[in-house]
Amino acid sequence: KKHYKLCIVGGGAAGISNGSKFGRKLGQGNVCIVEPSEVHYYQPMWTLVGGGVKSLTQSGKAMADVMPQTVDWIKAGAEEFSPENNLVRCSDGTEITYDYLIVAMGLQLHYEKVKGLPEAFQYDGVGSNFSSKYVEKTFRAIQDFKGGNAIFTFPNTPIKCAGAPQKIMYLADDYWTRNNVRDKANISYNTALPVVFGVKKYAAILADLCQRRNLKINYRHNLVEVIPDKKEAVFEHLDTGEKITFPYDMIHITPPMGPLEVLKKSPLADSVGWVDVDKQTLQHVRYPNVFSTGDCSSLPTSKTAAAVAAQCGILYNNLSAIMDSQEPGKKYDGYTSCPLVTSRGKCILAEFDYDLQPLETFPVDQGKERRTMWHLKANVMPEIYWTGLLKGRWAGPGFYRKAMRLGMGK
Ligand code: FAD
Ligand code: UQ1
Structure with a gap:
């Protein structure tokens, strides 16, 4: 049994960032992070790993190296939450x-x-950028492809980084x-959604881009089965219920996603299983000493590291206020950003x-394809992530956006 002033469960983008901030604030011995994994991945790089631009090793660091020195690392998974008793039970038997x-x-x-x-991932031609296990298979499938049908899927659930399923197609x-294999390729984007992107401004631009580049978008097509020995993928049309079989030569799969089981069964969950927090303050709606941020939270925005960064600033202020018996x-x-x-x-x-209104940082039209933004994504963002976000020194570009607008507008 151990007691901490602050317990953080999860050592991903959000957990480590908050650990850095609150470790500094509260001092050695007062903050712990419960995290079972040996490796911390910068997942946004996986788009570029699957695309053959970066390597998987470049995207990861030892968890020990990103763990803030001011926090205690509990190397275990959380197995049970008992917020009535302010208690977390871990897989190694530790009770915090x-x-x-x-x-x-x-x-x-x-x-x-x-x-x-x-x-089906044991077969060639099947990849998925969303897992460290399968992301390298994506680039192999792209290299092996010599023509025929290439399919990129988007599932019928909320996902992290809603743009990633189409980025790999591009x-x-x-x-x-x-x-020189493009003229032998039929490329399709089979998405469960009725739109190519949730924000109108970008959706119009992307739909146009797909048309120009002859990328066929099949809306409301939800992947239900992969038959790898026949190289067939079966989709359900979500409006008609019809089952449609597509032969493929390569397929990139974005899996369905959802809340972790341990949260679903806990009193912290909303009706779906996300941690039930106030969408403005990030404070739990029933347990005032509990906050949540990132992909596991109920915050109704697109799940990204960029969103985590912005949330971290809010969470730090609001939890600090609660610690001082003030209102958030x-x-x-x-x-959020994609x-x-x-x-x-x-x-x-x-x-x-x-x-779903654009909230752009730079004083240029970000709806245009730009080389500067590629440079930002491929070379600048990883630095911002490792040395800014994870060290608790990056709360998103909001400050810079406002500075560039000289206090006018949002
Ligand atoms: P994570 O970073 O996933 O961390 C969760 C942590 O919890 C993990 O370390 C895990 O081991 C731990 N955990 C799990 N179970 C337990 C347990 N029982 N007990 C304790 N700990 C546990 N975002 C962007 O902003 N821009 C992008 O361009 C972008 N591209 C992406 C591309 C891909 C292919 C993917 C997969 C993601 C992308 N993202 C992008 C999304 C981004 O990576 C996530 O939104 C972000 O990592 C969320 O942070 P998090 O801390 O909530 O979750
Ligand atoms: C961001 O803050 C962030 O988190 C560190 C990302 O994750 C990798 C992003 O992809 C983006 C775009 C942002 C936003 C940052 C700027 C400078 C617009």
Whole structure:
């Protein structure tokens, strides 16, 4: 049994960032991070790993090296939450009691919800950028592809980084164009959604781009089965219920995603299983000493590291206020961002809020494909992540956006 002033569950983007900030504030011995994994991945790089631009090793660091020196690392998984007793039970038997709790456990990938997965990953031509296990298979499949049908899927659940399923299609299209196989390829984007992107401004631009580059978008097509020995993928049309079989020569799969089981069964969960927090303050709606941020939270915005960064600033202020017996004063506007890589060397930097209104940082039209934004995504963001966000020194670009607008507008 151990007691901490602050217990953070999860050592991903959100957990480590908060650990750095609160470790500094509260001092050695007062903050712990519960995290079972030996490796910390910068997942946003996986788009570029699958696209053959970066390596998987470049995207990870030893967890021990990113763990803030001011916090105690409990190397175990959280197995049970008992917020009535301010208690977390861990897989190694440790029981942690706390004054304050931050839940930052990310989400769960559900490959098994598609018939034939994950077994189909043993076959060539099947990849998925969302897992460290399968991301390298994506680039192999892209390299091996010599023509025929290439399919990129988007599932019927909320996912992290909603742009990633199409970014890899753009990178593959570009690779095949450079390697003279593009004219032998039929490329389709089979998405469960009725739109190509949730924000109107960017959706219009992307739909147009797909048409120009002959990338066929099949809306409301939800992947339900992969039959790898026949190289067939079965989709359900979500409006008609019809089952449609597509032969493929390569397929990139974005799995269904959802909340972790341990949260679903806990009193912290909302009706779906996300940690039930106030969308402005990030404070739990029933347990005032509990906060949540990142992919595991109920915050109704697109799940990204960029959103985590913006949330971290809000959470730090509001939890600090609670610790001082004051009211949480900062309000999160839902800021999130998605660098939509459109080829090797070009990127549209989407940024938006809860209302799905663009909230762009730079004083240029970010709806245009730009080389500067590619550079930001491929070379600058990893630095901001490792040395800014994880060290608790990056709370998103809000400050710079406002500075560049000289206090006018949002
Ligand atoms: P995570 O970083 O996933 O961390 C969760 C942590 O919780 C993990 O370390 C895990 O081991 C731990 N955990 C799990 N179970 C337990 C347990 N029982 N007990 C304790 N700990 C546990 N975001 C962007 O902003 N821009 C992008 O361009 C972008 N591209 C992406 C591309 C891909 C292919 C992917 C997969 C993601 C991308 N993202 C992007 C999204 C971004 O990576 C996530 O939104 C971000 O990592 C969320 O942070 P988090 O801390 O909530 O979750
Ligand atoms: C961001 O803050 C962030 O988190 C560190 C990302 O994750 C990798 C992003 O992809 C982006 C785009 C941002 C936003 C940053 C700027 C400078 C617009």
